[in-house]
Amino acid sequence: MKPTEYFAASRLLIVAGKGGVGKTVVTAALARAAAMAGRSSLIVEVEGKSGLPLMFGHPELGYDELVLHKGGGTDGHAEVTARTITPDAALIEYLEDHGLSRISKRLVSSGALDIVATAAPGIRDILVLGKVKQLQRSAAADVIILDAPAAGHAITFLRSARGLMDAVKVGPINTQAKDVLELLEDHDACQVLLVTLPEETPVNELVETAFSLEDQVGVGLGPVVVNGLYEDYPGLGEPAAKAAEDADVSLLAGEAEALDEAAEFRRHRIALQADQVDRLSEQLPLPQLTMPFLFQSEIGPDELDRLARAMLVGIEALDVDLTLGEGS
Amino acid sequence: MSGPTGDETLETLVREREIIVCCGSGGVGKTTTAAVIALQAAEAGRKAVVVTIDPAKRLADALGLDGLTNEPSRIDGDFPGELSAMMLDTKSTFDDLVGAHASDDEQRRRILDNSFYRNISGALSGTQEYMAMEKLYELHDGRNSGKHDFDLIVIDTPPTRNALDFLEAPSRLTRFLDHRLYKIMTAPNRGVLKAVNMAAQTFVRSIAKVVGADVIDDAIAFFQAFDGMEQGFKDRATKVEELLRADDTAFVLVASPRRDTMDEATFFAEKLAEGGIPVRSLVINRMHPNFADGLAEATRERANSLDGQAIGDLYRNLADFQLVSSREEEHLAVLAETVAPAPVVRVPFLRSDVHDLDGLREIETYLR
The missing domain is CATH 3.40.50.300 (P-loop containing nucleotide triphosphate hydrolases)
Known part of the structure; x- marks a missing residue:
């Protein structure tokens, strides 16, 4: 499938996964890949402080809206922007819009904000999603990529629309919940991408989350992103001493052992990872996008470009019928 | 401490x-x-x-x-x-x-x-x-x-x-x-506190308009029940x-x-x-x-000079681990x-x- 089609106009991609699997890296790589394909993207973060701007070489940590990558250059790349919508800010803004602007400070200091959020659970989430829908409707970018809250929160977060429609039967919140649910259930306009590492526990949790999301939210699931795969090198099966001899190279004392040990470690992990990827395919009939482990502890612009290119290769290989519209 | x-x-x-x-x-x-x-x-x-x-x-x-x-x-x-x-x-x-x-x-x-x-x-x-x-x-x-x-x-x-x-x-x-939401709702509108209570009641009613009166009633009932604890x-x-x-x-x-x-x-x-x-x-x-001790860059250079051979791959792998570990x-x-x-x-x-x-x-x- 052509990346330009995948990052189609006004599409919303929701990236979800448990903490530590690289949700934010995947969000950034998707946006960068969209830019490379000439599609502008808007990243929406909901948890405040994150390392996302750093991945684009941008030092700023807190921000409202930020251009992470300028488009329109000779390379044909499109723009990447990012903004944060925190749940509390969304709730305050909403209440202010509904005749409570004079007392918005008191909302926080009196604890009334907590009371509202407890009286109508999910109200913060629905307001964040409502804002996202607004952005999508106003065509803020070709594609909107939402870095969803971590772990089990993702299910609660996406289920908020349905829950609130039951709890609050009339009024503006009910209307907003309906509106959001309509977006989530529109499989052409909205997809959830679940992220995992090729390890036992994250894979189990991803499979569980996938089924919960389909059953409880009715949301369309896009390809699963498997992050952190060790790339294989063809020569790793060769003992170092023999490989050195073949290449007519002499090794220092202890060097053969170090090379062998490192090769064995990598091959062992590659085999474990392959088992987990197979298990994931068996348990979850969704296409997969894979991202390599970069042997870095930090993702900067160069690393992000590599990941984005891997993402594009994966998207090219996707079967159109599997990922678009009613076929999913 | x-x-x-x-x-x-x-x-x-x-x-x-x-x-x-x-x-x-x-x-x-x-x-x-x-x-x-x-x-x-x-x-x-x-x-x-x-x-x-x-x-x-x-x-x-x-x-x-x-x-x-x-x-x-x-x-x-x-x-x-x-x-x-x-x-x-x-x-x-x-x-x-x-x-x-x-x-x-x-x-x-x-x-x-x-x-x-x-x-x-x-x-x-x-x-x-x-x-x-x-x-x-x-x-x-x-x-x-x-x-x-x-x-x-x-x-x-x-x-x-x-x-x-x-x-x-x-x-x-x-x-x-400890939130006395119900006190605000049920407080008499008299005396010096009248202005405060009026504002507070308006406030609660506005919230009720947004999220619905039922949920606010539940909240008030909760705070009433919790009174004394x-x-x-x-x-x-x-x-x-x-x-x-x-x-x-x-x-x-x-x-x-x-x-x-x-x-x-x-x-x-x-x-x-x-x-x-x-x-x-x-x-x-x-x-x-x-x-292995030593710099990842040096190992990587050695790997590059042996590109295309198994020993090059082995060095490249070693350099990967040296790099990530040092970072x-x-x-x-x-x-x-x-x-x-x-x-x-x-x-x-x-x-x-x-x-x-x-x-x-x-x-x-x-x-x-």
Whole structure:
């Protein structure tokens, strides 16, 4: 499938996964890949402080809206922007819009904000999603990529629309919940991408989350992103001493052992990872996008470009019928 | 409270403290670390219990946590001490707390049946944190009542970005429970307070317009039912906070070696310090192994000069590990300085994933 089609106009991609699997890296790589394909993207973060701007070489940590990558250059790349919508800010803004602007400070200091959020659970989430829908409707970018809250929160977060429609039967919140649910259930306009590492526990949790999301939210699931795969090198099966001899190279004392040990470690992990990827395919009939482990502890612009290119290769290989519209 | 002296290893903490709180951001292996610490204490002959928040299924199975009991259950194993584990059930911990403070069964029932109350454990942020601390207090206090006799309680905390969130959770929740919403609604509109009450009532009515009158009625009914219990909750919250700051309590910060999680851990440690709580030990999980000394760049150059041959691939692989390992050490140095003189414990990226007692034992060898 052509990346330009995948990052189609006004599409919303929701990236979800448990903490530590690289949700934010995947969000950034998707946006960068969209830019490379000439599609502008808007990243929406909901948890405040994150390392996302750093991945684009941008030092700023807190921000409202930020251009992470300028488009329109000779390379044909499109723009990447990012903004944060925190749940509390969304709730305050909403209440202010509904005749409570004079007392918005008191909302926080009196604890009334907590009371509202407890009286109508999910109200913060629905307001964040409502804002996202607004952005999508106003065509803020070709594609909107939402870095969803971590772990089990993702299910609660996406289920908020349905829950609130039951709890609050009339009024503006009910209307907003309906509106959001309509977006989530529109499989052409909205997809959830679940992220995992090729390890036992994250894979189990991803499979569980996938089924919960389909059953409880009715949301369309896009390809699963498997992050952190060790790339294989063809020569790793060769003992170092023999490989050195073949290449007519002499090794220092202890060097053969170090090379062998490192090769064995990598091959062992590659085999474990392959088992987990197979298990994931068996348990979850969704296409997969894979991202390599970069042997870095930090993702900067160069690393992000590599990941984005891997993402594009994966998207090219996707079967159109599997990922678009009613076929999913 | 005295600061860390630097000569207390994690192993000393495990042998001597009464409470160890494992904190840090999500996905760094906190639950596993907490389980390993409890296992280590049991192996040192102590009676240890680990309270986990949300263990992965296989670890939960390994720890015998398949049923949600909200009470510790013993784990059989070959160690001189005792090992128990439990999974925190936020809602029933809260129910128990209500039961303990209610003046009679009628008040208890009215609260437990209220739909606003039933939303609290799922929707009010900070509740899970507070209930974790409450459970900790209950287990610790059980020694006085003879209900429990644990030497060491290890507690896994919910993943929070801000350390103060859970330090402040008890007082935040009591402030919330103390909200006199119903007094505002039912107060007479007379006298000097009239203006205040009028404004407040307008305020509540506006909120009701937005979220619906039903949910506000439920909230008011809850605060009415809760009336009279605030003081009990406040006193308890004060005791819980004192326990967290007690000399016998040690905070262990858990992190993974990625730059972003190290930054988060640094932020976390700074916030703890602001709250007057020192980090007693730092555990870094999943450090990549380094197989050779020397610079990654030099090895990479050698690999490039041998490109296309097996030996080139072998060098490239070695350089990969040298690079990631040195970068991890660089980031760790910053964090280590923040928590100094607390010792740093490095747990390497293991060959296999950990999900049973043997796996925990393997990690334990690095915690000494």
